[in-house]
Amino acid sequence: MADENVEQQRRSTCSRRGFFAGSGALLGLGLLPRQSFAAQSSANTPHWRPEVRFTPRRNWMNDPNGLVRHRGEYHLFFQHNPSGIEHANMSWGHAVSTDLVNWQHLPVALEPDELGEIFSGSAVVDEHDSSGLFGGGSGIVACYTSAGRTQTQSIAHSSDGGRTWTKYPGNPVIDNPGIADFRDPKVIRHEPAGKWVLLLAAGDRVLFYESTDLLNWTKASEFGAEHGAHGGVWECPDLFELPVDGDESRSRWVLVVSINPGGPAGGSATQYFVGDFDGTEFVNENDPDEVRWVDRGADFYACQSWFGVPPEDGRRLWVGWMSNWAYAQHVPTSPWRGAMTAPREVGLTESSSGTRLVQRPVRELESARGPARHWRGMVPEHATAPRFRGTALDIVAEFEIVDGRPEFGFEVLAGDEHRTLIGYDAESRRLFVDRTRSGSAEVAPEFPARHETPLSVDGSRVRLRILLDHCGVEVFAEDGAAVLTELVLADEGDDRGRVFCSGGRVFLESLRVHELRP
Structure with missing residues (x-):
């Protein structure tokens, strides 16, 4: 066994170490088992157990x-x-x-x-x-x-x-x-x-x-x-x-x-x-x-x-x-x-x-997809549709910017008080995930944040694929040329999603949402 000094050194250097209704009606997806959770408690948190990502049993x-x-x-x-x-x-x-x-x-x-x-x-x-x-x-x-x-x-x-x-x-x-x-x-x-x-x-x-x-x-x-x-x-x-x-x-x-x-x-x-x-x-x-x-x-x-x-x-x-x-070491999942x-x-x-x-x-993940729901059409400024629900989803979308320099994308894992935003800012040409209001779990002061990456797109089209569940999101843009991976730790019961757009208009060429179940 490593002695205490080595463990302290390791910690100092390594701890370092659903679906649609275009008019606004909601159709629900099956949900993961859930129970309430107080941040930093020892209560089990099954709603944060991913569907298609590996976790240890305990x-x-x-x-x-x-x-x-x-x-x-x-x-x-x-x-x-x-x-x-x-x-x-x-x-x-x-x-x-x-x-x-x-x-x-x-x-x-x-x-x-x-x-x-x-x-x-x-x-x-x-x-x-x-x-x-x-x-x-x-x-x-x-x-x-x-x-x-x-x-x-x-x-x-x-x-x-x-x-x-x-x-x-x-x-x-x-x-x-x-x-x-x-x-x-x-x-x-x-x-x-x-x-x-x-x-x-x-x-x-x-x-x-x-x-x-x-x-x-x-x-x-x-x-x-x-x-x-x-x-x-x-x-x-x-x-x-x-x-x-x-x-x-x-x-x-x-x-x-x-x-x-x-x-x-x-x-x-x-x-x-x-x-x-x-x-x-x-x-x-x-x-x-x-x-x-x-x-x-x-x-x-x-x-x-x-x-x-x-x-x-x-x-x-x-x-x-x-x-x-x-x-x-402060992520409050359990057991x-x-x-x-x-x-x-x-x-x-x-x-x-x-x-x-x-x-x-990996293509094998497609075997975990349920039937897709589809949507196509104009997304005006301040749009609130299409809407969907789900706690474990595979979202595939292609947008075309029609006018302005809009910020657009998806609001996911939303409830009355919390939501996660995933989108593209045409003004700055950046892909982003905003988890400043993703949930009530208290992880660390630096956890609530918006993270971005530069994204060059072909003309005015933006292609996104998003894997999400209550634990986190993985966002792949332009066939994986830009990627953002984020824990979000959404609250139990927060399962609403929608398309959003501000500062212009976009046309949603295609949108497919699959429920994920292995």
């Missing part, structure tokens, strides 16, 4: 760990306190899914030992037994940070599909070189070089190690001391290659690093770099001072991608922790604390500002 959860697809199952390990709702006693929780929507909870996979708590890490499939741990067969190898008096890197392996684990007797496999924040190993396979590559977050940079057997690691390079955002400690790196606009001949490498604090919405956030990786060094192709954020909302952190997605699938899939270290975002497909596209990351919900 207790604390933060970073996704060890994402790997093996034998037809997507494995989701995660930072977990099995015995409490606070960040402590870090272990790897475990769940599996065949469709990224419905998850089966499994027993805790990795628990603290004499080397310390089990901090974040990754997992790979050792298909050809390069490690020698599988007697010529294959299995899963997990690499994680042992957080004791110092942070070191350890491995464990599983021969039975991740159900049971054996820690390597030679742990740690990477000793601490004298760096306080030295954690979150991400292992990838670099086939052109025929080796394994491991990335580590080390204070204000990423260190790269290489190995042929997953056991013996040699430092190869480092990146980041003079690149990107440095408002806080770097954590949870990831690295992968993606085609640009689907063209495999124009592929680029994407390096992803979470940072806390220093995010655009305050607190923690995740940045990315686009460039080249030769198996040894990453080279950023953009200006070192340029900062590119994966998601400009307040609540997307520590995202990790799945290893082992079949080549014929052709997708890079990831998920993030839907919270923020600025207030994560659990912490949620993942919906899994996302990640791509690259060429834009006027260079090669950019795009994200969209």
Whole structure:
């Protein structure tokens, strides 16, 4: 177990770490079970339990760990306190899914030992037994940070599909070189070089190690001391290659690093770099001072991608922790604390500002959609229709600006006193989520806020997709070119929604609203 000083250090640097009626009539959706809640109490809050986002049954959860697809199952390990709702006693929780929507909870996979708590890490499939741990067969190898008096890197392996684990007797496999924040190993396979590559977050940079057997690691390079955002400690790196606009001949490498604090919405956030990786060094192709954020909302952190997605699938899939270290330990959900975002497909596209990351919900999520209700027509200034109701919705909309420079979008999860606004401001050309009046829960002084991101649109058309429930919203604009992820914690019973418009007129080319049920 980590001693008290290490835990305090971790906390100081890481706690850081329905439907329509165009005329105004309302048609209701089925609601989640609910009960009243007093902020900061121990009362259960089932109305905040997401429908299609993963949450632990009980207790604390933060970073996704060890994402790997093996034998037809997507494995989701995660930072977990099995015995409490606070960040402590870090272990790897475990769940599996065949469709990224419905998850089966499994027993805790990795628990603290004499080397310390089990901090974040990754997992790979050792298909050809390069490690020698599988007697010529294959299995899963997990690499994680042992957080004791110092942070070191350890491995464990599983021969039975991740159900049971054996820690390597030679742990740690990477000793601490004298760096306080030295954690979150991400292992990838670099086939052109025929080796394994491991990335580590080390204070204000990423260190790269290489190995042929997953056991013996040699430092190869480092990146980041003079690149990107440095408002806080770097954590949870990831690295992968993606085609640009689907063209495999124009592929680029994407390096992803979470940072806390220093995010655009305050607190923690995740940045990315686009460039080249030769198996040894990453080279950023953009200006070192340029900062590119994966998601400009307040609540997307520590995202990790799945290893082992079949080549014929052709997708890079990831998920993030839907919270923020600025207030994560004060989120008043119970008997659990912490949620993942919906899994996302990640791509690259060429834009006027260079090669950019795009994200969209995985297509598997469409299996959770109920029948759609549709609406199309003019939305005048001060419109109050169309209206809809629901507590777990997938909204797909396309607007066209007719005149003026309006602010328009959706009021959702509304009641008599509270509502969340999601929309586009044509004057400033910014997408926004306004949660200043989302609910009565007292989370933290910085929680009630309006967060924005620049959004370039094609002419006068704006396309939005919104996943929402009482827990939070995920907003994807222009096929995922801009994304905002926000906890909202709407009050029990607040389920009304409508289109709004001010400062001009818009035409609603199409609007579909689906109830979500896995």
